[in-house]
Amino acid sequence: MEFRLRVFRFNPQEENAGRFDEYKLSYEEGMTFLRAFHVIKERHDESFSFRHFCRAGICGTCTVMINGFPKLACKEQVLPYILFADEITVEPLRNFEVIRDLAVDNEEVIGRMKAYRTWIADSSENKPIPPKVNKLIEKGADCILCSACQSYCPQVLEPDYAGPLFFAKIHRFLVDPREENKELRLKEALDEGHLYHCLSCNKCNNVCPKDVEPATLIRELMVYGDA
Ligand code: SF4
Ligand code: SF4
Ligand code: FES
Structure with a gap:
């Protein structure tokens, strides 16, 4: 099953404004959003930036907005989203300054x-x-x-x-x-x-x-x- 991830991209050191890049990904069994981010980094764009550490919902570093709601990327499963729509939007946390792509200044x-x-x-x-x-x-x-x-x-x-x-x-x-x-x-x-x-x-x-x-x-x- 394929799905599209619309991901916010922004490098404030080189650009004045952010944009959304779209990636076509293949669903893997048990895929979390964090795994999807790694697939983008490994296969599409190695400059894609995001935070994570524990991968177990403990460290609190991987939070991003998924379809407008803040979620832990390492815990959030992709499957429920793609059952209803083939496109998902991922943005950095609101109310925080973006350092790069999905990484915000805390x-x-x-x-x-x-x-x-x-x-x-x-x-x-x-x-x-x-x-x-x-x-x-x-x-x-x-x-x-x-x-x-x-x-x-x-x-x-x-x-x-x-x-x-x-x-x-x-x-x-x-x-x-x-x-x-x-x-x-x-x-x-x-x-x-x-x-x-x-x-x-x-x-x-x-x-x-x-x-x-x-x-x-x-x-x-x-x-x-x-x-
Ligand atoms: S949502 Fe707020 S209160 Fe809940 S774990 Fe995260 S930082 Fe703590
Ligand atoms: S104003 Fe902020 S802190 Fe108060 S209930 Fe609403 S979300 Fe929570
Ligand atoms: S990577 Fe630690 S909570 Fe997600």
Whole structure:
């Protein structure tokens, strides 16, 4: 079975604007989009650029827009798409600057991760975590930083709005009994991250590949903020 992949191509160092190139590919059993990208690179154009690392849905580096929705290319199967249409469109993540083709600049995410200190403050006490609390921590801790939610959130275009990825992380630390700076964390979410600018549209919940449900965690943060 053959299908066509319309792929966004752009080299900002040499071009002023991107374009879509079309590749005719043969379906292979179990083919993921990441595999299709490798076929393009191996057989059509070795300059084609995209990010990936683990190939197992863990590292969060391979996220791209497939037919307008952010997906992990290493997990997303080609077959369901070509059963209904013989052409699929692949673009880089929205709300991010393109470095080349499907690879985007995630420096801002890394910078914000550092600014929000997404790690537990040093604690000398070995505080036990009740199983119920552990369940709450797991939600935000399951986040693989894939940026699918950031790319699909309409409010991320507002420069000061931190975005669902960060609120999920802040929630993870707020509910962790080992965190010593809960008040500061909440202040950061409210004042610097502009938590209340969230539209509660749930788009981030719908596209998260790890069921982190950032919009739900945001609403829980708002309850903390109102308290
Ligand atoms: S619920 Fe809030 S964070 Fe999630 S996509 Fe909508 S505006 Fe963005
Ligand atoms: S919350 Fe979900 S969609 Fe957002 S970065 Fe984490 S894993 Fe990806
Ligand atoms: S390559 Fe790691 S999540 Fe896809």
